[in-house]
Amino acid sequence: MPNETKTDRITIHGIELEVRRRGAGSPVLWLHGFQPARPDARWLDLLGRRMEVIAPSHPGFGGSARPKDFESVYDLLHLYVALLETLSGQVSLIGSSFGGWLAAELALRAPGRVDKLVLVDSLGIKVSDRETPDILDVFNTHPAKVRQAMWHDPDRNGPDYDAMEDAELVSIHRNWESLSLYGWHPFMHHPRLAYWLPAIKAKTLVLWGENDGIVKPSYGEAMAKLIPGAQFAAIAAAGHHPEIEQPDAFADHVVGFLAR
16 A cells, blocks of 8 residues: 555665665655664655655665675665666655765766755765864764764654664664765765766755754755755754654655655
């Protein structure tokens, strides 16, 4: 049924991906950040009422295996260009966090396939000088500080690792390991992406949590200024994942933008 999240598997270039699907209608490809989309996420339900959301788990995340030596953003981009070719017509593309970096790169590599682009608390560019970090180093910062930076209300919205089953903890660890392979050096960005952002043709919305401590809203504003005609909007009472902390406001922004 359209109002249920379905999990299936597709094979792209010999790589089998776990894919969440929700809703029906115009296709929207969701590229996740540090963790894959949860099938019971409210934001997924809200978007799925108006469109078909296709949310793959990157290789090495969730239920997607990571092939041997598949460990760079270059690999991911070629994989997702091939995935776009399996979808009919133009698609809307939403990228969150690390997935925002991938989405921006895809909009440049496959301009004829991406109609509209939404970047949510995206990584991917260098804004400040070489000595000033733009993105919190989530691998070398104390987990308590990462948790505080990630969420507007960490006690309410942050994961409770003590309450998780072992299998879920193992999955989260595997996700972080894969993330470190893809984004370790240079840390979570491409040195030349900022130069190329002005070549993006897709209509673009840059959406940010006002209290994001991983990448601050000023980073998002700088990104929006580099993309011709891009809109910037901030969501109150939200950190790095406004889709989780403020799903209704997030969905209103996305649905309104995609409907225009």
